[in-house]
Amino acid sequence: MLTKLAMTGFQKRWRDYLVLFSGLIMSSAIFYMFEALATNKAFLKQNTSISMVGMIFQFGSVLLTIITLVYIGYANSFLLSMRKRDYGLFMLVGARKGKIGQLIWLETLLVGITATIIGIALGSLLTMGLSQVLINSLGLTLHHLAAWYFPAALTTLLLYVGLFIIAGFFNLIALTKTPALKLLHSNDQPNRPKLKPVRQLVEVIIGLLSISIGYWSMANLDKLQLAGIGIALVTIVLGTYLLFNAIFVWLIVLLKRLPFANRGLNGFTLSQLSFRIRNYTKILAIVAMLFALALGAITVGMGFHRQVPLMANGTSAYDMGIVNTTSQQQAQIKALKPTTETTYHFKIGKKAVYYRASEFNAQPFATMSPVGKTQLKFKLKRLDAQKLTKSYERYQFGQLQGSAQQQLATTMVSEQQYQSLTQPEQRLTVFVTKDVVANQAALKKLAASQQKRDHALQGQVLGGRYSGYQMVNGMYSGLEFMGFFLGIAFLAMLASCLMFKILSGAAADQHRYVMLAKIGTRTSELNNALRKEIAVLFILPGIVGVVHVLFGLKMFSFIMIGSPYTGIWLPFLIFAGLYLIYYLITVQIYRRIVLQ
Amino acid sequence: MSTTPIMTVTDLHKTYGKAGSKQYEALKGINFNVNAGEFVGIMGASGSGKTTLLNMLATLDQPTSGEVTINQQPITHLKGNRLADFRAKEIGFIFQDFNLLETMTAYENIALPLTLQNTAAKKIKPAVEAVASHLGIAEFLNNYPNELSGGQKQRVAAARALINEPAMLFGDEPTGALDSKSARELLDLFTTINREQAVSILLVTHDPFSASYCQRILFIKDGKIGQELNRADLSRQDFYQQILDTLGTFEQ
Ligand SMILES: Nc1ncnc2c1ncn2[C@@H]1O[C@H](COP(=O)(O)OP(=O)(O)O)[C@@H](O)[C@H]1O
Numbered sequence: 001m002l003t004k005l006a007m008t009g010f011q012k013r014w015r016d017y018l019v020l021f022s023g024l025i026m027s028s029a030i031f032y033m034f035e036a037l038a039t040n041k042a043f044l045k046q047n048t049s050i051s052m053v054g055m056i057f058q059f060g061s062v063l064l065t066i067i068t069l070v071y072i073g074y075a076n077s078f079l080l081s082m083r084k085r086d087y088g089l090f091m092l093v094g095a096r097k098g099k100i101g102q103l104i105w106l107e108t109l110l111v112g113i114t115a116t117i118i119g120i121a122l123g124s125l126l127t128m129g130l131s132q133v134l135i136n137s138l139g140l141t142l143h144h145l146a147a148w149y150f151p152a153a154l155t156t157l158l159l160y161v162g163l164f165i166i167a168g169f170f171n172l173i174a175l176t177k178t179p180a181l182k183l184l185h186s187n188d189q190p191n192r193p194k195l196k197p198v199r200q201l202v203e204v205i206i207g208l209l210s211i212s213i214g215y216w217s218m219a220n221l222d223k224l225q226l227a228g229i230g231i232a233l234v235t236i237v238l239g240t241y242l243l244f245n246a247i248f249v250w251l252i253v254l255l256k257r258l259p260f261a262n263r264g265l266n267g268f269t270l271s272q273l274s275f276r277i278r279n280y281t282k283i284l285a286i287v288a289m290l291f292a293l294a295l296g297a298i299t300v301g302m303g304f305h306r307q308v309p310l311m312a313n314g315t316s317a318y319d320m321g322i323v324n325t326t327s328q329q330q331a332q333i334k335a336l337k338p339t340t341e342t343t344y345h346f347k348i349g350k351k352a353v354y355y356r357a358s359e360f361n362a363q364p365f366a367t368m369s370p371v372g373k374t375q376l377k378f379k380l381k382r383l384d385a386q387k388l389t390k391s392y393e394r395y396q397f398g399q400l401q402g403s404a405q406q407q408l409a410t411t412m413v414s415e416q417q418y419q420s421l422t423q424p425e426q427r428l429t430v431f432v433t434k435d436v437v438a439n440q441a442a443l444k445k446l447a448a449s450q451q452k453r454d455h456a457l458q459g460q461v462l463g464g465r466y467s468g469y470q471m472v473n474g475m476y477s478g479l480e481f482m483g484f485f486l487g488i489a490f491l492a493m494l495a496s497c498l499m500f501k502i503l504s505g506a507a508a509d510q511h512r513y514v515m516l517a518k519i520g521t522r523t524s525e526l527n528n529a530l531r532k533e534i535a536v537l538f539i540l541p542g543i544v545g546v547v548h549v550l551f552g553l554k555m556f557s558f559i560m561i562g563s564p565y566t567g568i569w570l571p572f573l574i575f576a577g578l579y580l581i582y583y584l585i586t587v588q589i590y591r592r593i594v595l596q
Numbered sequence: 597m598s599t600t601p602i603m604t605v606t607d608l609h610k611t612y613g614k615a616g617s618k619q620y621e622a623l624k625g626i627n628f629n630v631n632a633g634e635f636v637g638i639m640g641a642s643g644s645g646k647t648t649l650l651n652m653l654a655t656l657d658q659p660t661s662g663e664v665t666i667n668q669q670p671i672t673h674l675k676g677n678r679l680a681d682f683r684a685k686e687i688g689f690i691f692q693d694f695n696l697l698e699t700m701t702a703y704e705n706i707a708l709p710l711t712l713q714n715t716a717a718k719k720i721k722p723a724v725e726a727v728a729s730h731l732g733i734a735e736f737l738n739n740y741p742n743e744l745s746g747g748q749k750q751r752v753a754a755a756r757a758l759i760n761e762p763a764m765l766f767g768d769e770p771t772g773a774l775d776s777k778s779a780r781e782l783l784d785l786f787t788t789i790n791r792e793q794a795v796s797i798l799l800v801t802h803d804p805f806s807a808s809y810c811q812r813i814l815f816i817k818d819g820k821i822g823q824e825l826n827r828a829d830l831s832r833q834d835f836y837q838q839i840l841d842t843l844g845t846f847e848q
Pocket residue numbers: 612613620622640641642643644645646647648649
């Protein structure tokens with residue numbers, strides 16, 4: 001009987017359950033996506049040369065767990081508020097508390113486990129899709145990436161089920177300890193926005209202080225090492241929360257006093273916001289944090305992407321070297337429109353390869369040599385025969401030769417000595433194009449044709465910028481991928497957090513919008529009001545998130561060529577676009593709920 | 597008293613349910629007029645179609661057929677912005693469950709119709725204060741609805757309905773959720789507003805006591821108007837007795 005009653009409640013509220021389910025499914029899918037990378041040791045080892053990345057992932061894991069905790073807390077209170085009335089009614093008609101407790105517990109767990117399992121399945125699909133898209137569009141090479149990774153699935157399931165068991169007990173206590181009548185009439189009460197100047201001032205000061213500590217430790221990561229990331233995470237989350245808490249109330253009370261509040265539905269929108277203020281400060285702080293992490297990850301990912309050709313350009317001053325070019329290869333090189341093309345002649349002796357010094361004096365060989373402490377900047381040097389033999393960078397010349405020559409010493413000889421050698425003369429052609437990345441397809445063909453003629457010439461034995469690019473790309477692909485992947489995962493998490501929070505209040509808002517329509521508010525004005533209200537909730541954490549990112553990027557200055565800030569408008573723009581789409585979707589769903 | 601009708605209702609029908617599915621005819625041809633400045637009551641048992649009728653008259657729902665005019669303007673086919681503007685300017689509502697926005701203070705609730713029309717801020721404050729002091733709620737203006745009693749809430753709702761000086765005021769069982777003292781106060785208030793500001797009032801109720809404040813009562817039964825009572829020069833007590841007698845025969 002009671003089970004039947006519970007089921008009818010379920011049917012009546014399928015729309016609310018849909019919001020609840022989709023929120024939970026998204027959350028567990030994203031958690032799985034993250035864990036699929038974070039717990040995959042082989043993938044991390046293979047794809048990152050920087051040991052800190054593994055640590056960053058562990059911190060990310062902890063952070064995501066905390067967020068999940070809060071998220072499930074919200075989901076659960078949503079579920080609870082949805083069922084309160086129904087269960088209150090059951091109690092009034094005389095159902096036993098024990099029986100009801102059982103039902104609540106079962107329902108919570110059932111909802112949780114179903115959503116988690118679907119979420120994990122969705123998560124592995126998303127992992128597969130997203131990694132394919134990223135690999136194809138960024139030209140990445142990745143190894144050991146598995147969309148289905150059992151340890152990740154297990155971690156996700158255990159965490160979520162554990163949390164739902166706790167939530168179930170919480171619901172059991174909350175519902176059975178409350179008198180039936182109170183359950184029936186538990187409605188949202190407005191909390192009068194209060195100004196407590198002293199307390200809020202203290203909040204602002206502590207908030208600013210802890211955010212400054214966070215920014216400082218991110219800027220000094222080279223000294224603080226791992227502890228710096230931990231400090232930054234804690235202080236920035238705390239500071240953001242305190243600032244939101246203090247400033248949000250002020251802002252609305254202030255805005256309400258302006259003439260602006262007397263225009264159209266502005267006053268209504270402000271009241272809506274202040275009505276929710278306390279509920280929203282927590283979620284806004286979290287969203288600001290997620291926003292910063294997502295935007296930061298994408299920016300860093302893009303930074304690495306930009307990094308690859310820069311690093312590759314530092315490996316050699318020439319794209320490729322080819323011994324004894326065929327006429328076909330000659331034509332291929334010509335088609336690439338090289339900015340420099342030089343041919344050196346040589347003869348191979350028993351122990352050495354002999355080059356004519358005069359040729360090098362007439363056409364100096366260019367090398368790239370690192371400068372500065374970080375060794376991340378390069379200078380072009382042109383070396384004649386004598387300088388080249390003494391230079392540390394002479395290996396850059398050696399690598400451009402064929403596989404046989406690379407085994408032997410390079411010797412510069414005079415014109416006379418060269419003529420006296422009886423071996424046949426051979427040619428080494430070196431060239432450089434404008435852009436190794438843009439020309440990579442043609443360069444690949446050229447390299448393949450040469451590797452066919454010289455079988456020992458494989459992989460890194462093939463010197464020059466082209467193989468340098470391939471090496472660096474392989475090295476950074478993992479980092480790039482993680483940046484984009486995490487950025488998108490965090491963004492999805494953020495959006496579903498915010499969307500969920502906003503939509504869970506929509507049912508309560510519905511009667512207010514109906515009421516406004518009854519007293520003669522135009523539909524266009526209602527639309528504007530809800531657009532504004534949701535926009536505020538999206539923009540506030542967005543601004544704070546951007547500020548966090550701008551400071552946070554400093555962390556990466558010691559592993560990047562140049563400033564991590566160059567060209568950040570692009571990831572910011574992409575991110576803003578994605579964020580806007582989420583905003584529009586939220587408005588659309590919300591509108592459908594409140595305006596029918 | 598003027599005899600030009602402020603509202604005319606002609607052959608109004610309402611059928612719930614789509615063609616083909618289970619249908620229920622709630623209104624079966626309603627005809628009557630309300631004169632400017634009149635205080636008219638509509639009485640009937642629960643389920644007789646009172647709310648349905650009021651919703652048609654107050655533009656909250658569309659009739660299946662028939663015509664309603666308010667201030668010579670046909671209203672049954674109003675849509676979109678014209679409908680919204682008509683509601684905002686020409687009519688006011690008071691509902692049984694108050695329908696106040698609990699996120700806003702009494703002041704903000706009352707001012708809402710004015711801010712919606714972008715009335716100058718300078719004019720809003722005196723207007724709200726005037727209507728509030730008239731209705732005896734001046735001291736509660738900064739309270740939120742959950743800090744007010746039922747009677748106070750209903751007076752705030754009345755203030756919101758009146759601030760635009762509507763041609764017609766509609767009430768659907770406005771005393772339904774009030775104790776008898778608050779109900780009496782609200783009804784006295786309606787009488788005063790009706791007399792002093794010449795606002796036409798249409799009150800829907802199933803309660804004879806509330807109905808006794810009206811000048812004319814239409815009895816509705818099974819979707820039709822069955823009988824009409826005029827108060828004329830009777831005292832309220834005598835009119836009340838007459839209503840009770842009428843109900844005794846009418847409801848059988
Ligand atoms: N939206 C609706 N759909 C179907 N039937 C309705 C609807 N609203 C009211 N009714 C029916 O119309 C009749 C009149 O209802 P209503 O006007 O609310 O009565 P009253 O207000 O006099 O109590 C009732 O039998 C009711 O069941």
